[in-house]
Amino acid sequence: MASSKETTPLVKPDPAPATISTKRSRIIKAAIGLTLVLGLVALIVTWVKPTSTATISVAGIASEGGDYVCGTTKNEGGYIKLANKKDGHYFYWFFESKSEPSKDPLVIWLTGGPGGSSMIGLMMENGPCSVLPDLSTKANPYSWNNQANYIWLEQPLDVGFSYGALEDRDVNETNVGENMYWFLQGFIDKHPEFDGREFFITGESYGGHYVPGAAHYIWGQNKLGDAQPGKYRINLQGIAIGNGWVSPVVQFAHNIDMIDNAYNITLMDQTEIAQMRKDTETCVDMVRQCQADLSNSTLCYATQDYCFTTLTIPLTATTKRNPYDIREVCENVRVGTCHGMDYVYDFFNLESVRKYLNVNGGPIREWVEASDIISEAFMVSGDYLMNTEQLVADLLDGGVRVLIYTGDADLMCNWQGNQVWTSALEWSGKQGFNSAAERSFVAHDPLDASAAPSVAGLLRSYDDFTVMRVFNAGHMVPTHQPAASLDMINKFFKNQQF
Template sequence: MMALLAENGPCHVQSDLSTKTNPYSWNGHANVIWLDQPTGVGYSYGPTVDYDSGELNVAENIYWFLQEFLKKHPDLADREFFVTGESYGGHYVPAAASHILKANMLRHLSPNAVHVNLAGIAVGNGLTDPAVQYQHSVDMAFNSYNVSLLDDQAIEDMRKAQPVCHELIMQCQQDRPRCVDAMEFCFGALEGPYYQSGRNPYDIREPCTEENVMKCFHFEHIDEYLNTPTVLTKLGVDVHKSKSWRECDATVGAGFAFDEMLSSAEDVKLLLDAGVRVLIYAGDADLMCNWVGNQAWVMALDWSGKTEFNNAPSRPFVTSEATDSGRVRSFENLAFIRVFNSGHMVPMDQPVVSFEMINKFFQNKDF
């Protein structure tokens, strides 16, 4: 919902709770579903025992949602289908797409299942392979914006912490109880120091001294908008059952404590080797899921086109306005784009660039 109302949706909510048309909405050349998930977030309700606790739960629920949606809209069933997401979508998106791919292969076992015409996935500033990405946390101390974030001692301490973090994450892949230890150590040692810099960790170009970094963007008006009686009535929300809509739900988030440090890279490998198109992009002013770490895990991915992709040149990503907007590396069905002058939320910071980028991806055109 945050993406819908502040990033790539057809209408953006303003601070006075009015709405403004977004000329760069991603539904300009595609039909788009903005899905508020996992279970327990937004207006959804039910016993907490039914809340999702990992990407496998999420993937299954997304698949069955799509089954019901396509049965109600059979005219859309043959259209190319893409799964996109941001941030923790680095887990959700590959998992959901992988589940769809496997379910399509086994559809003969479920004669009533609808084939989902999976064509591609796109993830922006995602957390996909923490073991690789956390090894590049300190790299943002040396950023292209010349923003001072850490002193020499902090940099040295972070470098010493990197192998410890890596070992804990690798243990987590085989021993789930270790995942919480990995999350707490890596977050504290490799993200925590940046919080003392007085900068927005989602966009280092901006100052932020909020104790809760989620408040650096001041999206309170979206919470307010989604809880106004008029909006609730228009959406058919049962206010006697649903909670108030809120940007983040701590109860739901806690359920993913054992999931965050798991890798979703194998899902991406499976998709690539099956011919599914993959776009990974990252705004280069983001600390939380920085572009260096995203580039690193993509290049470490052991898929059939690894050598050719890694040997491909990193070339300018130029928009139709002849603006040098980033750097792109691509080979066959994989592309990685570093987006200049953008933080964690590329469609919000660079709407024109993201609009052209996603449309080229949907249409399978060269970047």
């Protein structure tokens, strides 16, 4: 039964637009939608290029906050050429901190997928603005750049506006880590004021692979010290992962745990539950076989298909619940009608916006929310089924702070699975972490000192490791708990007690 402490968000976000564009038709992927599994943007769909060639007409692209297209602070969009690639170019949109840009940390956000664009995170979760129906923008007061200089980065290559040669294509988190390091080298070369500045990586969903992979590579490069002449040392301080996909064996094994949820929602009957328990054993065994032989792409792809079909789809097949937020009914999740992204799509395909973001120097192509090509590449490589816990353990033992937070209404990367792998994590502080008492996360609205504090979740914290369950939130915690999540991330950046 839901705890009485599981209160409503401190500040309720504006309801998401319920529009479904008629300008685009949608087709369901023929294969079971594993491009969906880990990122709201990868919604088991393929967006088809608009048939209309009409120009979208809006009254300018100014935002509510003033002269900027998005938000109220100085910002910059553009490309960084990756020195480790033949023709790899990462697109980024950078926003200065609203507080002290000359002192506040530099932070990167990575949306999951694999293949999802971080512009979705920017516009629908924790960025400085959201898109309105007329394609103008509305400032988000709870943007995560309140006390940080923030980069929303489109990666891997060929996601969103990012591009590269065919031989530049990425297939796993090792590629992601190396690219992130070289992106930062190029970005700091362009913005030397960030040389030596505290740096954090944040992300969500498949970010459970991206974020540890990137941080671990940077950490490894930093350990080389003087052996890296002419390169900037990245002052890596911490990573934060929301509703992350980190440990496939553990997390698939605990998909079924959501049948007992805080919202008293019945997802399956007893017969279906019994079948899922059997299917869980089969799935876990198949995942281990794939992990032992990544060269067997047929097995690895079949494993992803089997596990998703038997352990995720049944949880919502009858109830028609949104797998990213079981509090919501979603009649047709397989064609992406739960969360409209049409305004975002149209916004980034405006010629005026593309010009503002300096992307016209890249390939002239349609911007889309998710790349099926990249999703497929990561699936075939077996990366999706690999564990990244050891990378997290190495970072903790190396003095890097780690925050794992999970909205408890999410089925895709549920809070139970995240609690199990974090408790089992083999690092020097394991005993101390598991001995630490679980306590409430009492959130304060960072923008309203008069607002009453609210119990927004439960957490366990020891040394540099904090694991948090967030109440009344699904896969996209900043969307559902804007004030509490901003309080959380600000405290993390400042290394303050939650």
